[in-house]
Amino acid sequence: xxxxxxxxxxxxxANTPFERLALRDVSxxxxxxxxxxxxxxxxxxxxxxxxHLNALLKPTKGKIVIGDTEIIAGQKQKNLKRVRQKVxxxxxxxxxxxxxETIEKDICFGPMNFGVTEEEAKKRAKIAIKQVGLSEEFLxxxxxxxxxxxxxxxAIAGVLAMEPDVIVLDEPTAGLDPRxxxxxxxxxxxxxxxxxxxxxxxxxSMEDAARFADQIIIxxxxxxxxxxxxxEIFASPEGLLELGLDVPEVIRFxxxxxxxxxxxxxRICLTTEQLxxxxxxxxxxxxxx
Amino acid sequence: MNKLILGRYFPGDSxxxxxxxxxxxxxxxxxxxxxxxxxxxxxxxxxxxxxxFVMYLSRVSFRTYIxxxxxxxxLILFTVFLxxxxxxxxxxxxxxxxxxxxxxxxxxxVYIFCRFVMxxxxxxxxxxxxxPIDLTDGINSLLRPLRSLKVPVDEFSLMLSISLRxxxxxxxxxxxxxxxxxxxxxxxxxxxxxxxxxxLIPVFLPLFVSSLNRxxxxxxxxxxxxxxxxxxRSTFRQLQWQKRDTVCLLLMFVLTIGLTFLRSEGGLH
Numbered sequence: 001x002x003x004x005x006x007x008x009x010x011x012x013x014a015n016t017p018f019e020r021l022a023l024r025d026v027s028x029x030x031x032x033x034x035x036x037x038x039x040x041x042x043x044x045x046x047x048x049x050x051x052h053l054n055a056l057l058k059p060t061k062g063k064i065v066i067g068d069t070e071i072i073a074g075q076k077q078k079n080l081k082r083v084r085q086k087v088x089x090x091x092x093x094x095x096x097x098x099x100x101e102t103i104e105k106d107i108c109f110g111p112m113n114f115g116v117t118e119e120e121a122k123k124r125a126k127i128a129i130k131q132v133g134l135s136e137e138f139l140x141x142x143x144x145x146x147x148x149x150x151x152x153x154x155a156i157a158g159v160l161a162m163e164p165d166v167i168v169l170d171e172p173t174a175g176l177d178p179r180x181x182x183x184x185x186x187x188x189x190x191x192x193x194x195x196x197x198x199x200x201x202x203x204x205s206m207e208d209a210a211r212f213a214d215q216i217i218i219x220x221x222x223x224x225x226x227x228x229x230x231x232e233i234f235a236s237p238e239g240l241l242e243l244g245l246d247v248p249e250v251i252r253f254x255x256x257x258x259x260x261x262x263x264x265x266x267r268i269c270l271t272t273e274q275l276x277x278x279x280x281x282x283x284x285x286x287x288x289x
Numbered sequence: 290m291n292k293l294i295l296g297r298y299f300p301g302d303s304x305x306x307x308x309x310x311x312x313x314x315x316x317x318x319x320x321x322x323x324x325x326x327x328x329x330x331x332x333x334x335x336x337x338x339x340x341x342f343v344m345y346l347s348r349v350s351f352r353t354y355i356x357x358x359x360x361x362x363x364l365i366l367f368t369v370f371l372x373x374x375x376x377x378x379x380x381x382x383x384x385x386x387x388x389x390x391x392x393x394x395x396x397x398x399v400y401i402f403c404r405f406v407m408x409x410x411x412x413x414x415x416x417x418x419x420x421p422i423d424l425t426d427g428i429n430s431l432l433r434p435l436r437s438l439k440v441p442v443d444e445f446s447l448m449l450s451i452s453l454r455x456x457x458x459x460x461x462x463x464x465x466x467x468x469x470x471x472x473x474x475x476x477x478x479x480x481x482x483x484x485x486x487x488x489l490i491p492v493f494l495p496l497f498v499s500s501l502n503r504x505x506x507x508x509x510x511x512x513x514x515x516x517x518x519x520x521x522r523s524t525f526r527q528l529q530w531q532k533r534d535t536v537c538l539l540l541m542f543v544l545t546i547g548l549t550f551l552r553s554e555g556g557l558h
Binding site for chain 2: 016017051054056081084085088089091094096097098099109110113114144158159162
């Protein structure tokens with residue numbers, strides 16, 4: 001399912017003294033099966049974009065096309081339920097949305113809202129809980145007995161059980177330990193590969209964006225500052241540094257290495273593995289004196 | 290929720306903004322009492338002039354005030370209509386069973402409308418121009434005499450300032466939880482009353498849970514930082530009574546004199 005944003009503008013509390021422009025002239029498209037990362041400072045409009053992707057917010061100007069549904073500013077829109085089923089959002093700290101007495105019921109909540117039968121929903125709950133790395137025994141427990149990390153997994157399972165075509169992640173690893181972070185990020189990457197899920201990741205972590213995304217969008221003050229593949233973005237990281245954004249450690253190492261040794265590696269490395277390979281190759285060729 | 294103007298702070302630097310919260314609170318309460326002295330069109334005119342003058346002084350656009358009245362307009366109109374329909378006296382225009390539209394009813398209706406709107410305007414002036422934290426300080430300071438009656442004034446004002454402090458957070462969180470549940474297919478405000486009530490469970494339960502967690506965390510943090518209830522504490526923010534505060538109270542005094550002067554003896558006319 002393709003998602004297309006055309007000159008989207010969004011104002012919070014439009015026409016009140018508290019009005020605030022959050023997005024200005026944002027256009028891009030997310031083709032089916034792509035992995036997008038949206039990066040930017042707090043307050044750059046990342047989360048506002050994200051809420052447009054399943055029509056929780058409607059643009060105050062411009063147009064959004066989600067699959068075959070068009071959302072145009074100022075027009076009444078019915079049947080947004082269908083859009084919301086197709087686009088699953090994992091909000092920041094999703095564990096705060098748990099409420100049922102058992103985990104199974106909580107995971108079934110989403111699917112059943114979209115008209116799935118109880119039997120089918122329970123089947124999906126079983127699959128989803130395994131997908132997020134918990135065993136089936138958890139299903140009968142109360143979500144409030146779990147640790148923070150486990151609650152997060154349950155909440156994610158609740159979104160996965162809706163079987164969305166597009167999954168939107170708002171800092172899914174905020175506040176997790178390094179291992180939990182890695183596991184969750186890998187989980188989403190595998191789902192993206194296996195099920196051809198379009199994935200949109202909103203994150204502060206340049207590392208994650210560089211490692212997983214095919215396309216990166218940099219937001220700055222409500223506008224798209226830069227858009228491109230990780231290689232394109234990190235080929236000239238100076239602009240990013242000016243915005244006060246971080247550059248992945250790998251990129252910084254490469255820059256330092258190239259400067260100190262007066263060599264140029266043949267490509268921009270986005271992961272430590274790639275960097276190790278490139279450096280080895282370079283060393284084999286020998287450093288020019 | 291975002292449309293609510295009453296009870297919000299609107300940053301600014303007007304004469305009214307710089308008043309001491311105590312004088313603002315006292316004047317606001319006093320104004321509401323003084324309203325009931327008015328009983329003819331001259332007194333109401335005077336009150337209107339005063340209200341509009343105060344609103345002008347606050348340097349907040351008139352539209353903002355109108356917006357503050359909007360959510361309450363049905364309540365106001367309802368009361369006004371009851372007055373109009375069930376008051377008798379003076380020339381009677383329509384008579385239909387117990388319902389009469391009379392001269393007294395109409396004037397009474399207009400007066401009540403004015404009273405409501407002015408009360409809302411004036412209290413909006415106070416809340417729009419005073420930081421919530423200053424309001425609690427003001428209330429605390431005004432309640433201080435009650436201490437000798439064994440009323441736990443400090444605890445009360447602490448609770449008040451904590452609640453005020455967390456209103457925006459709770460609203461934010463409500464919005465977040467609602468968004469998250471909408472993303473999971475909940476539709477708010479649709480279907481029968483029972484159905485609508487059921488859709489609130491997925492919102493309220495997480496909110497209660499997080500409020501409990503937050504309360505526990507806050508209590509721990511306060512204890513770590515040395516808070517003990519009932520102990521004598523010093524205050525960081527000191528309220529300062531200035532010349533303009535005296536002027537403000539004097540203005541209220543002048544208003545009262547004006548009102549008693551213009552007030553007619555015979556009651557409603």
